[in-house]
Structures are given as structure tokens and as C-alpha cells.
Amino acid sequence: MTETPAPKTQRVRVKRMHQRGAYDRATIDAILDAQPLAHVGYLLDGAPLVTPTLQWREGDHVYWHGSSASRMLERCDGAEVCVTVTLMDGMVMARSAYNHSVNYRSVMLLGRARIVDDRAEKEMRLRNFVEALFPGRWDKLRAMTEQEFKATTVLALPIDEASAKIRAAPPGDDDADLDIDVWAGVIPLRTQTLDPVPDPRGRQGVPVPDHVRNFRIG
Amino acid sequence: MTETPAPKTQRVRVKRMHQRGAYDRATIDAILDAQPLAHVGYLLDGAPLVTPTLQWREGDHVYWHGSSASRMLERCDGAEVCVTVTLMDGMVMARSAYNHSVNYRSVMLLGRARIVDDRAEKEMRLRNFVEALFPGRWDKLRAMTEQEFKATTVLALPIDEASAKIRAAPPGDDDADLDIDVWAGVIPLRTQTLDPVPDPRGRQGVPVPDHVRNFRIG
Numbered sequence: 006m007t008e009t010p011a012p013k014t015q016r017v018r019v020k021r022m023h024q025r026g027a028y029d030r031a032t033i034d035a036i037l038d039a040q041p042l043a044h045v046g047y048l049l050d051g052a053p054l055v056t057p058t059l060q061w062r063e064g065d066h067v068y069w070h071g072s073s074a075s076r077m078l079e080r081c082d083g084a085e086v087c088v089t090v091t092l093m094d095g096m097v098m099a100r101s102a103y104n105h106s107v108n109y110r111s112v113m114l115l116g117r118a119r120i121v122d123d124r125a126e127k128e129m130r131l132r133n134f135v136e137a138l139f140p141g142r143w144d145k146l147r148a149m150t151e152q153e154f155k156a157t158t159v160l161a162l163p164i165d166e167a168s169a170k171i172r173a174a175p176p177g178d179d180d181a182d183l184d185i186d187v188w189a190g191v192i193p194l195r196t197q198t199l200d201p202v203p204d205p206r207g208r209q210g211v212p213v214p215d216h217v218r219n220f221r222i223g
Numbered sequence: 224m225t226e227t228p229a230p231k232t233q234r235v236r237v238k239r240m241h242q243r244g245a246y247d248r249a250t251i252d253a254i255l256d257a258q259p260l261a262h263v264g265y266l267l268d269g270a271p272l273v274t275p276t277l278q279w280r281e282g283d284h285v286y287w288h289g290s291s292a293s294r295m296l297e298r299c300d301g302a303e304v305c306v307t308v309t310l311m312d313g314m315v316m317a318r319s320a321y322n323h324s325v326n327y328r329s330v331m332l333l334g335r336a337r338i339v340d341d342r343a344e345k346e347m348r349l350r351n352f353v354e355a356l357f358p359g360r361w362d363k364l365r366a367m368t369e370q371e372f373k374a375t376t377v378l379a380l381p382i383d384e385a386s387a388k389i390r391a392a393p394p395g396d397d398d399a400d401l402d403i404d405v406w407a408g409v410i411p412l413r414t415q416t417l418d419p420v421p422d423p424r425g426r427q428g429v430p431v432p433d434h435v436r437n438f439r440i441g
Contacts, residue, residue, distance in 0.1 A: 044309070046273035053303065099364075115270070131320060192438050194415065206396070217316065217410060
């Protein structure tokens, strides 16, 4: 999050990944792996657009996908993009408005995206996307048709120029404010998965598999 | 989210707000009011950047704030930006990989941002930001100092060119797939607030106020 200056927080910034050590990269990977929701920034007629989509990481790349007719995917191919992934972990309640903040984990990836052209790789990426979210599901699904395969585009972005920001701390109040009679602390936030809702159409009574029961974000 | 073509979903798209009716604007406002987390897209040296921040709506504008030294805020002032707000409401589990999707609500706002220069307006916006999230809190806080006030910048963006996208539906499987023996349905997601954690520093035993106890996102 942007916040007022002089935050008393732990921060990890990696301007250029290839100049930094393993700890920073592990931090970045952990955030990418914890949050499938990404916001992709790209240019359309010289102006920035930000589109939400799901990302997944495999090794040194993140991937996202969509319709082959998608304007976003078309504009990202071969172009400079910014992929930002954020988890909001808590509202930080201080004794002054100025020191209010948010606990969060965020990664910003910069670079040039490219379409995954190779047929075998594209199929593998799509399979890995489903399997990363829902282990064991892919082989139970109706197989992709050729038409569906052609109608789907996968984009790749190397994890090269990346930065992570983390705030995970109590309020950073000034010492002089500590005796003020107002509640201060953190309201923790997390993504909750509720009971799965079976499709009202189709075959009924299919048992809920572990990959549904155990699905978590965060 | 981006997704494969022919989604069987309810969608609301508003390309140009001033050409559209009240229903669309109400939908957009409801999404903006439900999710403080925004991803702001802007240009730096001709390349897109996407920064997470908190937004709040007042009437026909959204606002966000940060350090007066923030590169993001500086770059957004007078420039074309894109503010995107997303709530991820559920994972949509279909019988084919292709028909998997996400239930979500998202708003994309386009336009030219401007710094709120007027002193009285800026103070009112910051107060309204805190009060919208935590009703009754502002007056209990230590008052902003002149230095804090100068160190904080508030940006405004009119809600003019806006689009909302909503998917809120069961899986859109093809009829031919409905008898496949795989669990299909929706895993609902929501932002959960956990028990507030008091600051270990400062005055202890301050009762948890309603504006903390009742805080919700979504």
C-alpha cells in the first residue's frame, strides 16, 4: 500500500532480482504462490489499463491466460507489463490518523510478456494451472477440445525485475501518543473459503473431493 | 477476470458512464464501496506500473492518498490512470477445464487524476476516509499535525469512464458435460475479519469499539 512517510515496518524491496539473493526471491515466490489474483497493467493507445486475472507461478515465470480474443492478452504480448499481486492481511489502527496503515504482502513484476506458442508447453501450463489450485482434478475433467485449445491464450512473464513489499507489524505510533485513550492494534484479514455449493445442474450427489474441501487462498 | 470465450454469466459493462443509466452507476458504486483495496495503473517512463493502495468513494469521485514523496502519486497527478477494484467471490469448478472460472465483482475507472489542493477539502477527504471505514474514530484520534498534513497527498479521480464486470453464477458447463462424474459447483470466497489484536505497546485494556468489532470488507 502507499502510506504516509516514515513507516515503522519491515520491508523487502528488490529492484533487480538478478542482483539479489535467495531470500528475496523466496519471499517473492511465497507471495505469488499464496495469491492467484493478479492485476495486470498494460498500455492501450498509450494509456494504462489494469485488468484482474488469475496468475500462477512455475519456476522463474508467472503465467496467466484468457480468451484468444482478449484485448488484454493481445496488448500484453511482446509489450512491457506490470503484474501486481496483493494480499491484504490486516487493518492497522493507530492513535493518529497518520499512522493508520495496512498489513499486506505485495509483489510487483515488471517485464515483457510473451504468448506461449509451443503447443506442448501451452497444454502443460494449463494443466499445471489447474493442478496447482486443485491437485488431482485435471484428469477427472472432460478433455480440452481442439477448439477450446485454440480459443485459449497463455501468457508468460519472467520473474526478473521484481519487488516485494511486506508490512506485518502493530501500529507504528509515536511514543508520545501511546497513552491516548483509543483502541489501537490490528484487525487481521484473510480470505475465507465457505462451504462448497454444488452445481444445481447435472449429476447430483457427487462427493466433495479433497481438492475442493482443502482449497485455500493465503 | 479474463476467461475463455462465451461465458454464461451476467455481465455489466459501462464504457462511458455519462451515456448510461442509474442502474449501472449504482452497481459500480456498490463495488467501490465494498472493497477498499484498489490497484492503480499509471505510467513511469512510458511503461505501466500497478500499485496497490486503498481507495474510498465520495459521490462522483474516488480518492486515494499516500506520502507526498510517493512516486506513484506524483506520476498520477494530471495523468491518465486506471483504478481497478476487485472482489473475488468464488472459484467456479466446471466439468471441463475450459469452463472453470471465477465469480467476482470488478470495477475499472479511467481518467485523469488530480491532487486535492484545497486545504479544507483535503482535510475533509482524509476525515471521510477514516470515518467511512471506522465510523466515529476520527474524533478520538490525536489530531493531525501540520507536518503530517503536508506530508500527505490526496488524489481524486472522477467516476466518469467506468466499467463493471460481475460474474455470479454456477459453472457454465456444456449440456453434454453434465453427466461427467466430477464434482462441479462453486467454492465461495470472502474476506474474513479475525479477532482484533491489541497493540502490545501503549495503554492496555482499552475496550474494543464497535467500529473495530463491526469492520467488514465485502
